[in-house]
Amino acid sequence: MKRASILIAALLITVTASSQDYFKALGLRIGSAVGVSYKMFHKPERAIEGILDLDILYRDRMKFKTSGFYVFHFKANVDGLSLFTGPGASAGIYLGDSSGFMMSLDGIIGMEYKFQQAPLVFSIDWNPKIQMIKNAGFRSENFGVTFRFIL
Secondary structure: OHHHHHHHHHHHHHOEEOOOOOOEEEEEEEEOEEEEEEEEEEEOOEEEEEEEEEEOOOHHHOEEEEEEEEEEEEEOOOOOEEEEEEEEEEEEEEOOOOOEEEEEEEEEEEEEEEOOOOOEEEEEEEOOEEEEEOOOEEEOOOEEEEEEEEO
16 A cells, blocks of 8 residues: 555645647657647647547557647656646548548547757657447557647
């Protein structure tokens, strides 16, 4: 019990809400989908992120989609590093073997690193979703790596 209390206290001390060192950034996202990402902070620890991508993981589920997220950032104890999480939604159209409109409720969780001496941001995330229209169900296989240039 004592170890658990110490671990929780350490996490609360090392992860605090914080601002990023930039206001807006645009970049390339690769992973289970390939596309572009735009992130804009509207409060010091809160951002809006939009992703436009082509999901290429499965041929029968290939789709062109847009996603939007409301992202909460938490500074870690390393300069330039932050953790983030937030809710979102996606909509798009199926290509290839399937056809039709798709829509989902999404979540995002990951970490982001802002390089101190360059206008670059690197992030890695997991983007699970509950797809409601067309091929309904939970989709957990959505991972991505994003490289953004600070505008």
